[in-house]
Amino acid sequence: MSNILVAEDEPRISHFVERGLRSAGYACTVTPDGAEALVDAQSGAFDLVLLDVGLPSLDGFEVLRRLRATHPSIPVIMLTARNSVEDTVLGLDSGASDYLAKPFKFDELLARIRLRLRDREQTASGTLAHGQLSLDSRTRRAQVAGVEVDLSTREFALAEEFFKNPEQVLSREQLLSRVWGYDFDPGSNVLDVYIRYLRNKLGNEAIETVRGMGYRLR
Ligand code: CA
Numbered sequence: 001m002s003n004i005l006v007a008e009d010e011p012r013i014s015h016f017v018e019r020g021l022r023s024a025g026y027a028c029t030v031t032p033d034g035a036e037a038l039v040d041a042q043s044g045a046f047d048l049v050l051l052d053v054g055l056p057s058l059d060g061f062e063v064l065r066r067l068r069a070t071h072p073s074i075p076v077i078m079l080t081a082r083n084s085v086e087d088t089v090l091g092l093d094s095g096a097s098d099y100l101a102k103p104f105k106f107d108e109l110l111a112r113i114r115l116r117l118r119d120r121e122q123t124a125s126g127t128l129a130h131g132q133l134s135l136d137s138r139t140r141r142a143q144v145a146g147v148e149v150d151l152s153t154r155e156f157a158l159a160e161e162f163f164k165n166p167e168q169v170l171s172r173e174q175l176l177s178r179v180w181g182y183d184f185d186p187g188s189n190v191l192d193v194y195i196r197y198l199r200n201k202l203g204n205e206a207i208e209t210v211r212g213m214g215y216r217l218r
Helices: 011-023 034-042 060-070 085-093 106-125 153-164 172-180 190-202
Strands: 003-007 027-031 048-052 076-080 098-101 127-130 133-136 141-144 147-150 207-210 214-217
Touching: 003 011, 003 034, 011 027, 011 106, 027 034, 034 048, 034 060, 048 060, 048 106, 060 076, 060 085, 076 085, 076 106, 085 098, 098 106, 106 127, 127 153, 133 153, 141 190, 153 172, 153 190, 153 214, 172 190, 172 214, 190 207
Parallel strands: 003 027, 003 048, 048 076, 076 098
Antiparallel strands: 127 133, 133 141, 141 147, 207 214
């Protein structure tokens, strides 16, 4: 069970978040104080931190700055009091993984939390998985239903784009610019060739052509 630290000094909000997180199956601890939040976040007991900007004793930016010095990779979602561009920029510059402006919908918070926890698991294991397929960025190999498949560097880079954006349609331009860089010739058929290579290795149905739009991993 993932354990979430909620650093928030407004009881109305922290109760609402705590109740929602518990019913979504997370363990959670609330602290209303910045300095306390920093100690808790550094304890290693938490998988993710929800961090309000306006906190007593240390504000959220200062908590984040100190936390990042010792724990560079723990996911931190900042809760900004207003939809302030300065707060957002400052938060992301200080190393926030994401931010959410108050008032927010609980479903949106939950979606962000899931995403950040998933990123963290994938970074920790180095593996991107989708259905029967997985991709290991350390060995740079794919597995299809448990069977290892070797990919060339370019095939791997293309596969990685699909695995990072599963079920999303990626346009030819997106794929060409991300995998081949900005130096590609838009008229070339290099992408079609590599999509065919990947289908041969990962299975014909793995990558779907969405007519007029691009390709999608399914
Ligand atoms: Ca506050």
